[in-house]
Amino acid sequence: MGRLTGKVAIITGAGSGMGAEQARLFAKEGAKVVGADMNVAGLQAVxxxxxxxxxxxxxxxLNISSSEEWISAxxxxxDTFGKLNVLVNTAGIVGPFTFKAVDHDPDxxxxxxxxNLKGAFLGCKYxxxxMxxxxxxxxxxxxxxxxLIGGQGGTGYGAAKAGLIGMxxxxxxxxxxDNVRSNVICPGQIRTPMSAFLETEDEQAKAAKQYYLGKTPMGHFGDPIDIAYAALFLASDESKFITGTELPVDGGVMAN
Structure with missing residues (x-):
């Protein structure tokens, strides 16, 4: 308890899934949390x-792709808490779930x-x-x-997520x-509303689920709290000499 006492944190995507779990854990550890999301009902419940x-x-x-809304947030x-110490860029979308560039609609x-990319950039910029x-x-x-590897999402999704690492x-x-640290978490398959389609009876979804499980040495998907604990460590002073790195939280996929 108290690993974030005295810190003010903005967490995007806090209305559900990984962002919601981060918001709960950060608050439990003493942070004053600014939850941000387009899902107003889910966010307010959290x-x-x-x-x-x-x-x-x-x-x-917050629409993370809007400069004006970021400035306001x-x-x-x-205005509410007097300062800002932590930003967690969690919000994002999957987009078209295709593995081939030629199938990707330009729009x-x-x-x-x-x-997925500009939204996080704007958060950092402002x-x-x-900080x-x-x-x-x-x-x-x-x-x-x-x-980091192919076959884990659509071409646009992979490109945007790779861009986050470079940024x-x-x-x-x-x-x-300036003592501003910047780190990245690289989740594997996590049980969230965004990945819920993998649990459906759709044949393509069942095949995709087996594909991802087959790539995961631990043999099961992760939970939002697994990402929340990684984010807590990187947000806290326990990681005060860690910056510019990527932390896979993936059940061993990157070791496979």
């Missing part, structure tokens, strides 16, 4: 749960890039100045093992002397 359990949190509706965080490509004002901070960006490394180098 914030209400945090408050009912004695935590401190607010909900902010960060200003709300600072869908642009959508995946706008949300959060970093506030510097308070002596530094930690950026945790959720990418995917699809950024994060550059931020680590550019702002290290």
């Amino acid at each position: 914030v209400d749960e945090i408050k009912a359990n004695g935590g401190d949190a607010i909900a902010v509706k 960060i200003q709300t965080a600072v 869908e490509w642009d959508k995946v890039m706008a949300i 959060a970093i100045p506030e 510097i004002k308070d002596g530094g901070g930690s950026i945790v960006t959720v990418s995917s093992i699809g950024a 994060s490394r550059n931020i680590a180098v550019d702002y290290g002397k």
Whole structure:
């Protein structure tokens, strides 16, 4: 308990799945949480749960691909809690689940890039100045093992997630002397609403599930809390000398 005491954290995608679990855990560990999501109902339910359990949190509706909404969200965080120390870029979409570039619609490509890559970039762009004002901070960006190997998502998805790694490394180098750290988590298959299609009776979904399980040495998918604990470590001072790196949380896929 208390690993984030005194810190203010913005978590995107906090209305469900990995982001919601991060919000709950961060609040439990003492952070003042600014949950951000387009899913207002889900987000408010998470914030209400945090408050009912004695935590401190607010909900902010946020389209992460909008500069204006990012500026407003960060200003709300600072106005409410006085500072900003942590940004967790979790929100994202899967996009078209195809493995072949020729099947990828260009408009869908642009959508995946706008949300999965540009959205995190905008968060970093507007959060970093506030972190510097308070002596530094930690950026945790959720990418995917699809950024590191093929066959783990669509072409656009993999490209966007790989872009997050390049972005994060550059931020680590550019702002290290400002004590702003930047790291990436690369999840494998995690049980979330986004991956729920893998549990359906659709033949393609069943084949995909077996494919991913076959690639995972531990033989099962992860849970949102597995990502939340990794994010907690990278957000806390326990990782104060770690920046510019990627942490796979994948049940051993990258070792296979």
